[in-house]
Amino acid sequence: MARFLIKRLLSATLTLFAVSVLAFLMFFALPRDPVTGMCPKNCNPERLERVREELGLRDPKIEQYAAYMKGIFVGRDLGSAQGGRCDAPCLGYSYVNSEAVTDTLARVLPVTLSIVIPAAILWLLLGVGLGMVSALKRGTWVDRLAIGFSLTGASLQLYFTGAVLLIVFVYQLKVLPNPHYTSILDDPLDWAKGLVLAWVALAFLFSAIYARLARAQMLETLSEDFVRTARAKGLASKAVYGRHALRAAITPLVTIAGLDVGAALGGTVITETTFGIQGLGRTAVYAVRGGDLPMIMATVLIAAVFVVLANVVVDLLYAVIDPRVRLR
Amino acid sequence: MRNRVAAAFALVLVAGACSETTDDGPSVDQQRTATGVIATDPKDSLGPAPEVLGATKGGTFTVIREVKISHLDPQRVYSFAGLVNAPLYARTLTTWKDDGKGNLTLVGDLAQTPGTNVSNDCKVWEFKVKDGVKFEDGRPITAKEIAYGIARSFDPDLTGGPTYVQEWLADSADYDTKWDFKANKGALPPGLTTPDDKTIRFEFAKAHCDLPFALSLPASAPLPPDKDTGVNLDNQPFSSGPYKITKHTPGVEIVLERNEHWDPATDPVRHQYPDKFVWTFGPDPNAGANRVIADSGPDQSALAFNGVPSALVSQVTGNAALKERSIISPTPTEWRLSINTQRVTDLATRQALNYAIDRDGFIKSIGGETVAAPVTTLMPPATIGYQKYDAYPAGANGNPDKAKELLAGKTPALVLGVGDDVVERGTQLKSNLEKAGFKITLKTIPADAKLDETKKKDNPWDLYLDSWAADWPSGASILPVLFDGRSIKAEGNSNTSYVNDDAINSEFDRVLAMPPADQAPEWAKLDERIMRELAPAVPVYVEVAYYLHGSKAGGVFVSSVFGYPSFVNAFVKQ
Numbered sequence: 001m002a003r004f005l006i007k008r009l010l011s012a013t014l015t016l017f018a019v020s021v022l023a024f025l026m027f028f029a030l031p032r033d034p035v036t037g038m039c040p041k042n043c044n045p046e047r048l049e050r051v052r053e054e055l056g057l058r059d060p061k062i063e064q065y066a067a068y069m070k071g072i073f074v075g076r077d078l079g080s081a082q083g084g085r086c087d088a089p090c091l092g093y094s095y096v097n098s099e100a101v102t103d104t105l106a107r108v109l110p111v112t113l114s115i116v117i118p119a120a121i122l123w124l125l126l127g128v129g130l131g132m133v134s135a136l137k138r139g140t141w142v143d144r145l146a147i148g149f150s151l152t153g154a155s156l157q158l159y160f161t162g163a164v165l166l167i168v169f170v171y172q173l174k175v176l177p178n179p180h181y182t183s184i185l186d187d188p189l190d191w192a193k194g195l196v197l198a199w200v201a202l203a204f205l206f207s208a209i210y211a212r213l214a215r216a217q218m219l220e221t222l223s224e225d226f227v228r229t230a231r232a233k234g235l236a237s238k239a240v241y242g243r244h245a246l247r248a249a250i251t252p253l254v255t256i257a258g259l260d261v262g263a264a265l266g267g268t269v270i271t272e273t274t275f276g277i278q279g280l281g282r283t284a285v286y287a288v289r290g291g292d293l294p295m296i297m298a299t300v301l302i303a304a305v306f307v308v309l310a311n312v313v314v315d316l317l318y319a320v321i322d323p324r325v326r327l328r
Numbered sequence: 329m330r331n332r333v334a335a336a337f338a339l340v341l342v343a344g345a346c347s348e349t350t351d352d353g354p355s356v357d358q359q360r361t362a363t364g365v366i367a368t369d370p371k372d373s374l375g376p377a378p379e380v381l382g383a384t385k386g387g388t389f390t391v392i393r394e395v396k397i398s399h400l401d402p403q404r405v406y407s408f409a410g411l412v413n414a415p416l417y418a419r420t421l422t423t424w425k426d427d428g429k430g431n432l433t434l435v436g437d438l439a440q441t442p443g444t445n446v447s448n449d450c451k452v453w454e455f456k457v458k459d460g461v462k463f464e465d466g467r468p469i470t471a472k473e474i475a476y477g478i479a480r481s482f483d484p485d486l487t488g489g490p491t492y493v494q495e496w497l498a499d500s501a502d503y504d505t506k507w508d509f510k511a512n513k514g515a516l517p518p519g520l521t522t523p524d525d526k527t528i529r530f531e532f533a534k535a536h537c538d539l540p541f542a543l544s545l546p547a548s549a550p551l552p553p554d555k556d557t558g559v560n561l562d563n564q565p566f567s568s569g570p571y572k573i574t575k576h577t578p579g580v581e582i583v584l585e586r587n588e589h590w591d592p593a594t595d596p597v598r599h600q601y602p603d604k605f606v607w608t609f610g611p612d613p614n615a616g617a618n619r620v621i622a623d624s625g626p627d628q629s630a631l632a633f634n635g636v637p638s639a640l641v642s643q644v645t646g647n648a649a650l651k652e653r654s655i656i657s658p659t660p661t662e663w664r665l666s667i668n669t670q671r672v673t674d675l676a677t678r679q680a681l682n683y684a685i686d687r688d689g690f691i692k693s694i695g696g697e698t699v700a701a702p703v704t705t706l707m708p709p710a711t712i713g714y715q716k717y718d719a720y721p722a723g724a725n726g727n728p729d730k731a732k733e734l735l736a737g738k739t740p741a742l743v744l745g746v747g748d749d750v751v752e753r754g755t756q757l758k759s760n761l762e763k764a765g766f767k768i769t770l771k772t773i774p775a776d777a778k779l780d781e782t783k784k785k786d787n788p789w790d791l792y793l794d795s796w797a798a799d800w801p802s803g804a805s806i807l808p809v810l811f812d813g814r815s816i817k818a819e820g821n822s823n824t825s826y827v828n829d830d831a832i833n834s835e836f837d838r839v840l841a842m843p844p845a846d847q848a849p850e851w852a853k854l855d856e857r858i859m860r861e862l863a864p865a866v867p868v869y870v871e872v873a874y875y876l877h878g879s880k881a882g883g884v885f886v887s888s889v890f891g892y893p894s895f896v897n898a899f900v901k902q
Contacts (some may be wrong), residue, residue, distance in 0.1 A: 046502055050484060056902065081485035083559050097578040098562035107577065166615065171622035174632070178611070178627070181580075185439060276394075276611035278579045286579070322709070 008315060012308040019304040024065050025291050026300075048304065052251035054081055068092070068297070088269025091301075092294025096286060101298045104283060109302070111181045114195055115271060116264045119202040124257060125208035128250065131214025136241065146211060153208025159211050162201045162274035169197060179275035198275045202268065207258065210253065217249040224248070255314055266303025336564050358562050365712070366434045366540060366845045372425070373436035373458075376592040380883050380897045382780035387900025389602040389881065390630035391893075392616040394525040395456055396579045396609045401562040403481040404488040404547035408892045411546065413623060416565040416584055416605060416781055420550035421455050421474060421528070422540050423595050428657075428885025432712060432801060434540055435596050436470060437548065439528075439566070445843065455543075459525045463552065463591040471522040473550035479516050483509040485559055490799065492542040499533040513553070528767065531611065541800035544889075570600040571680060582607040594605045601883065601899035602629075613637040620876045627899040628878040631893060636874045639650045640700055644876060655875045655884060658701045659891025660710035661797040664758070664783070665866040666824045671790045672742065681791075682720035683763035683868050684731035693756040700869035706855045707812070708870045710888050711801045711850025713817035719859040731764035737888040741767040745782065745789030749775035753793065784819045785826060792823050794870070801889055802844070803851020808836040812857055825864035830859060 056102035071090035091101035134146035180194040267281030287295035375607040402418040423437035437453035446452040461469040496507035496517040507517045519531040555566040571584035584605040613634035704718040746754030757770040798805035813828020838848040857866035
């Protein structure tokens with residue numbers, strides 16, 4: 001177990017290193033000059049050049065990368081144009097938000113977590129539940145209804161369902177407040193009220209996919225020998241389905257769920273835009289639009305961290321769910 | 329002075345609406361023109377500002393906007409949202425008294441008058457600071473803090489703000505190399521002095537009659553040196569106005585609450601009606617407008633700052649209750665079809681283009697009268713001293729016959745450059761102009777490069793659409809900037825018609841040397857003369873601002889200076 005974890009974490013570190021190098025190179029490949037956003041319209045080339053000089057954008061790229069990495073682990077001095085001393089983990093200074101990148105992240109990360117985690121619980125319960133029921137009641141009206149639901153969910157885009165939910169529950173019925181984020185620590189009820197539409201919209205979209213996957217997996221598992229054996233030795237259906245079939249059927253779903261949740265944590269751009277909530281996704285979009293390179297770097301890195309971590313978690317879960325898997 | 333990129337984006341958002349102009353559609357006050365002066369009577373600069381009809385105290389006024397305001401630090405504010413927000417917490421040396429109908433008066437804000445032109449040559453200016461003006465901590469505002477504010481605008485770290493005053497003081501575009509703010513903290517830039525606590529004095533190498541106007545921008549706001557947090561001031565500015573920022577979450581919310589040290593008796597324009605102003609960022613333009621339409625809870629006293637998007641125009645104009653809650657007004661942002669006179673050298677051709685233009689058709693194609701209003705002058709109607717004229721009268725839809733007559737059988741082949749995000753505008757112009765005998769070739773330019781490319785002197789196009797919004801509504805910040813040929817450089821030109829006429833250039837010099845208050849009628853005359861003698865462009869339209877507010881929001885009007893909502897009179901109906 002410990003050996004497995006160390007191995008996984010090492011390879012995760014390697015992945016993150018590769019991502020950081022790529023993101024850093026992308027930073028320079030972008031068709032945008034990071035300093036143009038910092039000048040008024042009638043800014044002259046000489047002043048732009050001085051700004052570039054001061055920001056260290058004229059230094060060799062390797063040096064810039066080393067300085068950036070040093071900032072993450074021990075902090076660095078960014079100069080007065082970027083707020084001065086920046087303590088570890090320093091991810092640079094955001095020109096768009098006029099604050100340290102870590103300050104922005106500290107604010108928007110809880111938002112995205114608050115959107116994604118409850119939504120993921122909702123879509124997994126709903127999706128897997130529907131898929132199972134539909135597999136067990138194969139061919140009946142329950143099955144057809146579930147399939148219809150999942151088809152609808154998979155074919156409607158979030159910006160559509162989101163807008164409909166907003167119009168019905170916020171603008172017309174006025175039963176919910178405008179979508180917003182309050183910390184769960186400050187006011188759990190308001191936290192839920194402000195985000196529930198985002199959860200529902202996301203869950204509707206994803207649960208559809210999971211329902212279909214779960215149904216197919218379950219059907220396949222039900223036709224396997226070990227299920228027949230279980231049945232033949234006289235186990236109750238509950239035990240056959242619950243303990244044997246479900247565990248086998250759910251393994252591939254966990255892989256996909258891990259990737260989905262990881263990716264969603266990296267930024268639910270469309271959800272955040274539809275509901276006008278400022279999380280990691282929108283922050284990334286504005287950073288790209290505004291040419292705010294330190295912020296772009298940070299959002300790319302954070303997204304990578306989530307995906308990599310999600311994969312480690314998935315591997316661990318495998319062992320729990322599937323007794324055939326041993327962690328080595 | 330800058331091309332208003334933000335405004336262009338806003339317009340792109342609302343453009344493309346199918347235009348449906350019916351009799352009961354919205355009515356735009358086409359006649360809104362600026363009559364303005366610089367106050368000569370010190371009484372005009374005294375407070376308190378006259379009470380707003382029906383205004384009551386209390387409540388929270390909410391402004392809904394999609395993205396955050398780019399800067400709050402007064403020395404860095406230069407975006408429209410920033411410019412209309414800043415007066416709530418930053419006072420300036422001068423400011424505009426604006427009745428929202430075009431009557432503008434430049435008055436003293438922190439200064440007792442809008443400035444004394446000491447030797448009448450616009451090279452030495454003096455401002456006397458009012459008594460009783462205070463910061464949010466109760467400290468008095470003196471000439472020292474105002475001068476410090478101007479000094480810190482020399483700091484190259486503090487990007488984003490206007491650069492007029494710095495350039496004039498340093499007599500150089502590279503003002504930050506002429507005077508190093510960080511190396512000289514505690515000192516003042518060359519030409520700026522404070523003979524005593526009540527006096528601030530500007531001495532320039534050259535005449536700058538526009539100084540009183542330039543000082544109306546937030547960059548002349550005061551700051552005590554011990555409150556200067558450098559770049560961090562941007563998230564927590566120090567207030568001198570009727571409100572102070574009590575909470576700021578970048579990209580999410582700004583909460584402004586009453587500043588009890590602000591004395592209405594010193595302020596000629598601002599009020600302090602709502603308990604709070606709240607900017608809330610996030611909702612896209614549709615969601616913002618939908619919230620205000622729904623009119624529930626705090627949104628009843630809200631304004632949707634991103635305007636009425638095209639998808640909602642027919643819903644809003646068709647609903648009497650919503651119509652009552654909408655504000656529609658032309659803005660000072662003017663779009664013209666620039667003619668590259670280096671390539672189109674024949675005056676008759678340029679005049680024929682002016683006869684041929686179908687303004688009505690063009691405006692319909694971009695969304696109709698809630699988006700644009702036609703103009704025939706180079707200065708927008710919101711300019712002080714504006715005189716309406718039409719040098720080439722051809723009716724709302726143009727006169728192709730008259731154009732053909734001028735062309736005398738020629739069929740000039742012209743290249744029209746158009747941003748690839750608004751190709752349909754090019755198509756509209758092409759079909760319009762070809763009716764008058766022109767042969768138009770449409771060339772698309774990547775939208776984000778269009779501005780830079782047309783500003784290059786040797787650009788390969790004959791015609792392109794250009795916009796201009798001046799930082800103050802004086803001809804001085806429009807005509808010489810756009811049509812003085814002596815300032816043409818290899819790139820970065822604002823004179824995108826590339827005209828260079830000696831007679832007109834010397835007229836610019838003559839008018840610019842006049843006392844600012846006497847310049848206005850001269851600019852109007854010059855506007856018409858440029859159109860008649862040079863026809864360097866085809867004036868097409870000014871942008872129209874179209875806003876919606878909740879049923880309890882009152883006192884909002886569209887600023888005659890910036891064309892965006894002004895909050896100095898805003899209140900919440902109780």
